[in-house]
Amino acid sequence: MTDSAIVLAEGDSHFPPGTDSFNFRDWFTGLSDTALVHMFTTITFAVWASVAILIVFFLWAYRKPQIVPTKRQWIAESAYGFIRNTVSIDLMGKKDGVKFAPYLATLFLFILIMNMWAIVPGIQISPNSHIAFPAMLGALSWIIYNVVGIRKHGFLGYLKMTCVPPGAPWFIYPLLIPIEFLQNLILRPVTLALRLFANMFAGHLILLVFILGGFEMLNAGNIFIQGLSVFSFAMGIAMTMFELIVILLQAYVFTLLTGMYIQGSLADEH
Amino acid sequence: MIHAAEGGTAILFPIWQEILVGAIAFGLLCFVLMKFVFPMMEKTFEARVDAIEGGIERAERAQEEANQTLEEYRRKLATAQEEAAAIRDEARADAVAAKEEILVSAREEANRVIAAGHAQIEASRQQLVRELRSEVGNLAVDLAGKIIGQRLAGDADTTATVDQFLAQIADDTAETSGAR
Numbered sequence: 497m498t499d500s501a502i503v504l505a506e507g508d509s510h511f512p513p514g515t516d517s518f519n520f521r522d523w524f525t526g527l528s529d530t531a532l533v534h535m536f537t538t539i540t541f542a543v544w545a546s547v548a549i550l551i552v553f554f555l556w557a558y559r560k561p562q563i564v565p566t567k568r569q570w571i572a573e574s575a576y577g578f579i580r581n582t583v584s585i586d587l588m589g590k591k592d593g594v595k596f597a598p599y600l601a602t603l604f605l606f607i608l609i610m611n612m613w614a615i616v617p618g619i620q621i622s623p624n625s626h627i628a629f630p631a632m633l634g635a636l637s638w639i640i641y642n643v644v645g646i647r648k649h650g651f652l653g654y655l656k657m658t659c660v661p662p663g664a665p666w667f668i669y670p671l672l673i674p675i676e677f678l679q680n681l682i683l684r685p686v687t688l689a690l691r692l693f694a695n696m697f698a699g700h701l702i703l704l705v706f707i708l709g710g711f712e713m714l715n716a717g718n719i720f721i722q723g724l725s726v727f728s729f730a731m732g733i734a735m736t737m738f739e740l741i742v743i744l745l746q747a748y749v750f751t752l753l754t755g756m757y758i759q760g761s762l763a764d765e766h
Numbered sequence: 767m768i769h770a771a772e773g774g775t776a777i778l779f780p781i782w783q784e785i786l787v788g789a790i791a792f793g794l795l796c797f798v799l800m801k802f803v804f805p806m807m808e809k810t811f812e813a814r815v816d817a818i819e820g821g822i823e824r825a826e827r828a829q830e831e832a833n834q835t836l837e838e839y840r841r842k843l844a845t846a847q848e849e850a851a852a853i854r855d856e857a858r859a860d861a862v863a864a865k866e867e868i869l870v871s872a873r874e875e876a877n878r879v880i881a882a883g884h885a886q887i888e889a890s891r892q893q894l895v896r897e898l899r900s901e902v903g904n905l906a907v908d909l910a911g912k913i914i915g916q917r918l919a920g921d922a923d924t925t926a927t928v929d930q931f932l933a934q935i936a937d938d939t940a941e942t943s944g945a946r
Contacts, residue, residue, distance in 0.1 A: 515777050534783040547791045554803040561810045563817050576807050598804035602796050627777065628784035632792070697777065 511712040513704035518625060518697070543623045546609040576601045583752055587759040596758055599640070603633065604751040607692065611743035614699055615736050622743075625696040627689065630750075634689030637754040642681070645761030654761070680760075688753060695746045699739045706732035895939065903932050 520537040522528050527536065534540070557572035565573060579601040585593030610629065614622035623629050645654040658680045659673050706728050713725035907928055 518777065532783070534781050535787060539784065540787045543787055543791045547795045550795055551798045554799055558803050558806055561806055563810070563814055565810075572803070573807055573810070576804055577811075594808065598800040599796065601804060602799045605799075606792055606795055623784075623788070626781065626784055628780035628782075629788040631780045632785050632788045636792075 511708050513701060513708055517704055518621070518700070520621070538619060538621060539623045539626055542613040542619055542621070543610065543629070546606065546613070546623075550605055550609060575605060579604045579751060583748075583755045587755045588762060592759075592762055596755070600751050600755055603637075603754060604747055607633065607750050608743065608747040611696060611747055614696060614703075614743060615739050620703065621700055622696045624692055624746075625700045627693045630689040630692040630696075631685075633692070633750070634685035637688055637757060638685035641684075641754070641757040641761045644758055648762060657763075658760075684753075684757060688750060692746050692750050695742050699735075699742055702735050703732060703739065706735055899932060899936065902935070903928055906931070 520539055522533060523536040523538075523541075527533055554572055557568040561569060576597070580593070580597035583604075584597040584600050587593065588596060607624065610623050612622070613619045614625070642654075645658065648654070649657055659676045660669070661672060661676060664672055710725045710728035710732060713721050713728055716722060907924070
């Protein structure tokens with residue numbers, strides 16, 4: 497029983513929170529020893545719920561699009577238009593920007609809603625605090641920007657473009673080429689995934705520290721410490737607000753960097 | 767069941783079941799949004815741009831039309847003013863000519879009337895002179911007969927004398943009228 501919600505319900509003090517605070521039990525205990533383990537947990541529920549919310553909202557909001565938008569149509573258009581205009585078109589120009597805007601917008605919305613679960617009461621865990629989801633998205637970005645680059649410049653041309661920086665003196669190439677190769681072709685998806693994962697993981701941990709800490713203080717025998725628990729809970733609320741900023745920012749950063757990588761692959765050879 | 771039991775680094779190793787779930791869910795989301803929603807949004811954006819640009823174009827066309835109409839109107843006004851001026855000039859010239867003509871004919875008429883008056887007066891005078899002359903002759907004969915006491919009427923000599931006398935008077939009258 498490591499589900500933090502269960503922990504609170506049972507009044508079982510589980511402080512300090514650790515990595516096992518991120519493990520959620522299977523909903524159907526019969527599956528735990530089969531290949532379907534981890535398929536039906538609070539985490540996967542949040543993933544499916546995110547997808548369902550987005551699909552239902554966008555299909556509903558954009559059922560009958562009009563030139564003069566209704567309020568919900570306007571909201572849906574703003575969500576797409578935000579990424580389309582400030583990320584995609586800004587980075588890649590009108591033609592390529594419009595081409596990649598749908599993927600980038602979907603990516604942004606998916607990460608955003610997934611992150612939001614971190615502060616939704618009753619769930620309070622983002623699927624993105626499990627590395628599987630950021631890793632999957634990072635790998636997808638890696639595939640996309642590489643395929644785009646190879647299509648545009650050819651395999652060798654793309655390799656040369658990404659690994660050989662222009663303007664560097666020839667004798668520094670032995671040092672520079674491996675670094676560029678590592679940086680541009682190996683580490684990019686890793687950093688993408690880790691950045692998002694670590695932010696959501698740490699955010700959850702911080703919320704746990706303050707909220708579980710508050711309960712821990714309440715359970716203490718000392719009346720003075722019990723009184724101080726108020727500050728711990730207040731800090732938990734403040735951190736929830738802070739978490740909201742992180743949620744928005746990380747979704748944006750992931751999308752922006754993916755856009756920049758695609759743009760780099762599309763760029764003309766120097 | 768509890769995955770992280772192996773240690774802290776376990777959090778860095780993705781659970782493949784979750785990758786699968788994430789990939790399927792995200793794939794589904796991409797499919798729906800990128801196929802059914804965002805392309806429609808692009809279409810709406812385009813339609814909106816078209817509507818706005820079309821509106822601007824229509825407004826520009828209307829503006830141009832209005833300008834053309836105004837220009838045409840101004841040109842017509844200018845032509846009309848020129849025509850009016852021409853007509854006025856012509857009318858003035860006509861009036862002057864008519865006035866001259868009227869003056870000339872009036873002067874002629876006046877002269878004619880004056881001349882006719884003169885002629886009439888002259889004729890009347892001649893007639894009066896003629897009448898007076900015979901009257902004076904008769905009076906003179908009557909007077910002379912009464913003075914002399916004898917009837918001179920019918921006497922040839924007397925008649926000749928009277929005629930001579932009258933002729934003389936006529937000469938005198940002619941002289942005096944000529945001198946006047």
